[in-house]
Amino acid sequence: MIAERWAQLRAEIPAHVRIVAVTKSLPATAIAEAIAAGATEIGENYLQEARAKFASFLEGSPEPVEGFTKHFIGHVQSNKAKAIVETFDIVQSVDRIEAGLALAKAAAAAGKRLPILIQLNISPADRFGVRPEDAPELARELRAQESLLLDGVMAIGPLGASRADTSRAFELAAGVFKTIGGTTLSLGMSDDWREALRAGSTMVRLGSYLFGPRPAPARV
Numbered sequence: 001m002i003a004e005r006w007a008q009l010r011a012e013i014p015a016h017v018r019i020v021a022v023t024k025s026l027p028a029t030a031i032a033e034a035i036a037a038g039a040t041e042i043g044e045n046y047l048q049e050a051r052a053k054f055a056s057f058l059e060g061s062p063e064p065v066e067g068f069t070k071h072f073i074g075h076v077q078s079n080k081a082k083a084i085v086e087t088f089d090i091v092q093s094v095d096r097i098e099a100g101l102a103l104a105k106a107a108a109a110a111g112k113r114l115p116i117l118i119q120l121n122i123s124p125a126d127r128f129g130v131r132p133e134d135a136p137e138l139a140r141e142l143r144a145q146e147s148l149l150l151d152g153v154m155a156i157g158p159l160g161a162s163r164a165d166t167s168r169a170f171e172l173a174a175g176v177f178k179t180i181g182g183t184t185l186s187l188g189m190s191d192d193w194r195e196a197l198r199a200g201s202t203m204v205r206l207g208s209y210l211f212g213p214r215p216a217p218a219r220v
């Protein structure tokens with residue numbers, strides 16, 4: 001099922017667009033299945049859950065698996081920055097300078113340069129994300145941090161909106177991406193990835209489209 005979905009997506013989505021398989025609230029076996037199907041990038045929202053799953057996945061596998069990129073796509077709490085930096089390869093959800101500075105400090109202490117994206121708010125119902133008009137200033141502040149590598153923007157489309165409203169929101173995000181620069185425009189989830197591709201997305205984040213409906217989040 002996952003393998004078929006993956007093959008279908010890879011046939012339909014242009015090769016330069018990266019697909020992040022979002023495994024939040026799913027067991028560690030979902031990560032293994034996604035990787036077996038061809039995924040190389042995994043997205044998780046909750047730090048504790050992700051740490052436990054990455055650990056059990058790595059222990060359970062017959063050979064060492066280091067060949068996948070771990071994306072943090074959940075809300076960044078500054079007091080968790082150190083653990084986030086230890087656990088993930090890229091943080092897509094930096095929406096305020098305090099979170100950026102906490103990540104910068106943790107990355108510097110770990111001797112890393114951490115790739116990040118700015119999370120934009122393009123939906124009135126979304127609690128997180130920087131307002132588009134404030135994004136260039138946040139980008140300037142984040143670029144001043146040597147241990148961060150700001151590489152573009154991420155946004156969550158308006159849930160339950162019309163196709164037209166979704167497309168308008170994605171165009172807005174694409175405009176901000178053009179201003180800020182970088183290589184990655186992370187737009188598009190299970191219900192709106194086609195609109196995202198039309199707006200120029202270079203990275204889609206897919207959960208239920210790949211794995212089927214998810215159980216309620218196991219919040220920690």
Ligand SMILES: *Cc1c(COP(=O)(O)O)cnc(C)c1O
Nearest residue numbers: 022073189190205206207208209
């Ligand atoms: C859950 C989540 C996704 C995947 O959602 P689906 O609708 O299941 O594809 C993508 N991005 C973020 C930020 C998420 O929280």
